[in-house]
Amino acid sequence: MxxxxxxxxxxxxxxxxxxxxxxxxxxxxxxxxxxxxxxxxxxxxxxxxxxxxxxxxxxxxxxxxxxxxxxxxxxxxxxxxxxxxxxxxxxxxxxxxxxxxxxxxxxxxxxxxxxxxxxxxxxxxxxxxxxxxxxxxxxxxxxxxxxxxxxxxxxxxxxxxxxxxxxxxxxxxxxxxxxxxxxxxxxxxxxxxxxxxxxxxxxxxxxxxxxxxxxxxxxxxxxxxxxxxxxxxxxxxxxxxxxxxxxNIDRLAEDHRRAQMLAEAVNRHPDLEIVGRVDTNMVFFRPKKGDLETYSNKLTARGILHDWQHFKAIRLVTYLGINDAMIEYCIEEIQTIPLF
Ligand SMILES: Cc1ncc(COP(=O)(O)O)c(C=O)c1O
Structure with missing residues (x-):
């Protein structure tokens, strides 16, 4: 996916x-x-x-x-x-x-x-x-x-x-x-x-x-x-x-709910950490150890496209067009991708 x-x-x-x-x-x-x-x-x-x-x-x-x-x-x-x-x-x-x-x-x-x-x-x-x-x-x-x-x-x-x-x-x-x-x-x-x-x-x-x-x-x-x-x-x-x-205004709450789902998955992972606060439709996180670029490449290889260079952290953004099945997929991958 x-x-x-x-x-x-x-x-x-x-x-x-x-x-x-x-x-x-x-x-x-x-x-x-x-x-x-x-x-x-x-x-x-x-x-x-x-x-x-x-x-x-x-x-x-x-x-x-x-x-x-x-x-x-x-x-x-x-x-x-x-x-x-x-x-x-x-x-x-x-x-x-x-x-x-x-x-x-x-x-x-x-x-x-x-x-x-x-x-x-x-x-x-x-x-x-x-x-x-x-x-x-x-x-x-x-x-x-x-x-x-x-x-x-x-x-x-x-x-x-x-x-x-x-x-x-x-x-x-x-x-x-x-x-x-x-x-x-x-x-x-x-x-x-x-x-x-x-x-x-x-x-x-x-x-x-x-x-x-x-x-x-x-x-x-x-x-x-x-x-x-x-x-x-x-x-x-x-x-x-x-x-x-x-x-399209009220539905932004859906994007926020999905960002929370991603944030919870990151929080459950012992070697990942959220950067900042997840208030809306963005999740910033990074590996606690290891190299950010290497981890980023692994996410990309699994089909999870993201930004990382601008923010010195992985940035995931939810929006209209991203559905629950996609988020479930990302959660699964975030849990299982080896960091090193
Ligand atoms: C906070 C903020 N301001 C301004 C902009 C600029 O918007 P645009 O890409 O339409 O020029 C962005 C784009 O991401 C943004 O995040």
Whole structure:
């Protein structure tokens, strides 16, 4: 059996989603002529409680537009050293926005008070200007961890009091919403901008969305065109996104249940250990002894595809399209694969 647990971006549109896509409008979105895209953006603004939303091609584009819209050249953006924006977006804020990133070793996805105080610079002719704090929910590199909500609220309040703009990279925020029961509006009201991906757990072929106030989103719409992100006829993709929001959120609980099944199998193995916490749809683990690459090769040989190089641990991700039989197979293999 082949079980591809490399990432939740591997979701495929279901027949029902494809049907919704086939009946989508075909207007030009640069002219703002596409009713399905307008409907999607209005729907996301309502769901999040933000003024407006902007449909974009990827999570990376949404993050980069948020930074570009909320900063100026010479600004500094505080973020976790393990954040997607710092680790996996090619240093793009330096190129697109002319800003400097200030990575700090956040604890369980959040800066503590001292760390934040230390990171915020006092005004001085030598310094960049501390302008923005970026947070990640769920936190990919921390195994899909949901940051503690009270602490998150506290950090956002402190950052706001110090005049920082706040962006939440919520690529998988719906996983946090479903797993914790905290409504998305509770997250959204903490920040100036929030993005989430439609192409991950929600199961669409392409797309992410950025939500914020009118000025931020109009600025992002302007800047999106300049980086080549103006859509011509995105109606079919917007229709997939509307379908996903209506049908694919609650089912994320299934992905979380399956991740727990995998985590329990790892925990039962005397020579394997979970890395971090399994809060949502990811399981990070590694052999207690022996070589990670060798173990990774063995998993691959048994048909369990995974990521390991980026995170220095085996990462398994559950998503729409992974069923119980596949998980049972993985559990069996994890129990029996020799480590050496
Ligand atoms: C936390 C986080 N933010 C942003 C992204 C970027 O999304 P995309 O691959 O659509 O650019 C990802 C992708 O895995 C992610 O995990």
């Amino acid at each position: 082949l079980v591809d647990l490399r990432s939740d971006v591997l979701t495929k549109a279901t027949p029902e989603m494809k049907e919704a896509m086939m009946s989508a409008s075909m207007g030009d979105d640069v002219f703002r002529d596409d009713p399905t895209t307008e409907l999607l953006q209005k729907k996301v603004a309502e769901i999040t409680g933000k003024d407006m939303a902007l449909f974009v091609v990827s999570g990376t584009m949404a993050n980069q537009l948020a930074i570009a819209s909320l900063t100026h050249p010479h600004d500094e953006v505080i973020l976790d050293v393990k954040s997607h924006i710092f680790q996996f977006e090619q240093g793009a804020p330096a190129v697109i926005s002319g800003v400097q990133l200030r990575p700090e070793p956040f604890i369980e996805a959040l800066p503590d008070e001292q760390m934040l105080e230390y990171a915020i610079r006092f005004p001085d002719v030598h310094h960049p200007i501390s302008r923005m704090l970026c947070l990640e929910v769920t936190h990919n590199y921390n195994g899909g961890m949901i940051p503690d909500f009270e602490k998150l609220r506290d950090v956002c309040q402190k950052a706001r009091d110090r005049g920082l703009k706040i962006h939440i990279d919520g690529a998988r925020i719906w996983n946090a919403v479903v797993a914790s029961g905290t409504p998305i509006t509770e997250y959204a009201c903490l920040c100036d901008s929030m993005m989430f991906c439609l192409s991950k757990g929600l199961g669409t072929p392409i797309g992410s969305i950025l939500a914020g106030n009118e000025d931020t989103i109009e600025r992002a719409r302007y800047l999106r065109k300049g980086i080549g992100g103006g859509w011509r006829q995105p109606g079919m993709l917007a229709a997939a996104a509307v379908y996903a929001l209506d049908h």
